[in-house]
Amino acid sequence: VDKYCVFGNPIAHSKSPDIHAAYAAQTGQALSYDKRLAPLDGFAAAVRDFIAEGGKGANVTVPFKLEAHKLARALTMRAQAAGAVNTLLFTDEGIVGDNTDGAGLVTDIVVNAGVPVTGKRVLLLGAGGAARGVVLPLLEHNPAQLTIANRTVATAEALVAQFAALSSGAALSARGYAGVQGQYDIVVNATSASLSADLPPVPPSVFAPGALALDMMYGKEPTVFMRFAAEHGAIARDGLGMLVEQAAEAFLAWRGVRPHTTEVLARLRATL
Numbered sequence: 001v002d003k004y005c006v007f008g009n010p011i012a013h014s015k016s017p018d019i020h021a022a023y024a025a026q027t028g029q030a031l032s033y034d035k036r037l038a039p040l041d042g043f044a045a046a047v048r049d050f051i052a053e054g055g056k057g058a059n060v061t062v063p064f065k066l067e068a069h070k071l072a073r074a075l076t077m078r079a080q081a082a083g084a085v086n087t088l089l090f091t092d093e094g095i096v097g098d099n100t101d102g103a104g105l106v107t108d109i110v111v112n113a114g115v116p117v118t119g120k121r122v123l124l125l126g127a128g129g130a131a132r133g134v135v136l137p138l139l140e141h142n143p144a145q146l147t148i149a150n151r152t153v154a155t156a157e158a159l160v161a162q163f164a165a166l167s168s169g170a171a172l173s174a175r176g177y178a179g180v181q182g183q184y185d186i187v188v189n190a191t192s193a194s195l196s197a198d199l200p201p202v203p204p205s206v207f208a209p210g211a212l213a214l215d216m217m218y219g220k221e222p223t224v225f226m227r228f229a230a231e232h233g234a235i236a237r238d239g240l241g242m243l244v245e246q247a248a249e250a251f252l253a254w255r256g257v258r259p260h261t262t263e264v265l266a267r268l269r270a271t272l
């Protein structure tokens, strides 16, 4: 049986083993997938141990995505662009680092929520690791506009500079929250503000009527951002679909088969 796992610290809460077990059953693949708590100063050693045990691949979550990026011998283009790695493939040529978070977000928006990105006005809130990982996948869908807003404007400006050459016609710009003007069709909260029940202070007028507002966080209850968005005319969505889709994308990278996600997402939702 091919072995996979997810590394994180903490890791007890991870839903990835359930998701990948469902994908394996659905596609008839024989594999095991468990969760591994790596010591904060022992990520690389934990990966090497897993490879020595015959591990074929791994997911990487907080706080090791940057370290995984450094550890990889080769990076996919999307992992290079993201500056972070959430999926490792252990090959004969060494460790390959990939990043499926952005593709997962875009699939959740376009396929699951049924909202095309092409031609739309997109507002990305935050400019940290989570935001950086989704810029390229969003730009690949040719939005009309991509505005990156952040508390620290300089970080948003750095992202705009990094991706300017790849924006292919999309109006790409950086702002502080208070400086966001106009309406957006898709608003993605990639800040970690929801963790502290906080809200990026954007004007409520940013939501076009019926806009999609997606928070990368999820939980039993809607986040503060989701409530704020819904109060101002948007359709709010949490990050559970993104979680399931980034896992499907990792499963595809490892096994060459893309699992169906609809039922897995519904089942996971019921267990929150």
Ligand code: ATR
Binding pocket: 125, 126, 127, 128, 129, 130, 131, 150, 151, 152, 153, 155, 190, 191, 192, 193, 196, 198, 199, 200, 201
């Ligand atoms: P992650 O990997 O989750 O993106 P990160 O790289 O530390 O974590 O980035 C956190 C993001 O959330 C940043 O955009 C941060 O804004 P700053 O760059 O200005 O620090 C944002 N953030 C965190 N707490 C926030 C809060 N309470 N209000 C607004 N933005 C917040």
